Amino acid sequence: MNSTLPRVRVIASPQSWVEGEALRQLEAAARLPGMRSAVGLPDLHPGKGAPVGAAFTSQGVFYPFLVGNDIGCGMGLWALDLPARKAKPERWAARLDLEGPWEGDAEAMLADAGVRPCGFEASLGTVGGGNHFAEVQRVEAVHDASTFQTLKLETDRLLLLVHSGSRGLGEHILRAHVDRHGAGSLAEESAEARTYLARHDQAVGWARANRAAIAERVMRGVSAAGRRVLDVCHNSVTPKEWEGGRGWLHRKGAAPSDQGPVVIPGSRGALSYLVLPLGDGEDHAHSLAHGAGRKWTRTHARERLRERFTPDALLRTTFKSHVVCEDRDLLFEEAPPAYKAIDRVVGDLVDAGLVRVVATLAPLLTYKTRSRRE
Ligand SMILES: Nc1nc2c(ncn2[C@@H]2O[C@H](COP(=O)(O)O)[C@@H](O)[C@H]2O)c(=O)[nH]1
């Protein structure tokens, strides 16, 4: 370990609230055999056994449980050919339906992402529950016109942000691993490691194809064509070289800082930030915050927000955007107050010298689900 690098680092200002349990999880992960460093980003919050909003490096071994079950989950941004003045969020909210099997060419979509069908194709093109969403956005403000232009974006055109992952496939892969190894590591040269990594890479490609299929579905629903501007994965384990060595980089809810611009969303009732990473480095585990991060647990959000809001009130946001979410519990669990303040999270990254803000994006329509939970 390079002596100038701290083993555990949390990139968050005192104004950013980080739960004690998340810090405890981060430190516990850093103590695992073979770990080199653990970095908490400003969206750090507790997860199931391991924290979310964190990145870890290790040598000789890696830990599938640190990646979690939604292997390959990430954010894709599409630039639509639709002018903002033609937005019809209310009409779209009434008719957009992304449930059921996607009618497109799954094999071609998967081939484009470099993977083959693997039995989970019935879910391809579906958003999935939890924090996943597809959101039509407008440009709120441009802060770095040069990068904005380099990305060939236009202020008066709509954008589509898709957050989804590998659906049942990633879960299947993690379960097969945990059944044999629990939360244990895999030695990098072992046959088990090769098997897991092959499956992991399949899930990463599948998730990328899934976001593209969701984007096609939404674009068809809003009668638009579009171009993928970026697509980054925030749950993965990948080989990484650093000065004087090589090892493994785990990201659990951590956007990459080594793959160009990324979008960091806040919530369906907050701005999303298109940011440009400023230099990549091991001191921040080559990673950035991937969102605002949860402030409240799902149970806590349901209990607190049911007292304050009717379900109908939550179908509109302070941006006057529309929300499609027919699952009542999810409507409360994912409501904007359940998340931390995204401006503070991004401010911490800016203050740490890790990103420059390119533009802010405001929601017009957020699609969560049309399914009702029993
Ligand atoms: N713009 C929106 N952002 C949202 C929404 N729901 C959640 N979020 C943000 O995304 C990240 C994703 O977290 P992950 O751990 O599930 O990968 C989360 O931290 C929120 O900040 C939404 O509907 N719209």
Ligand SMILES: [Mn+2]
């Ligand atoms: Mn995710």
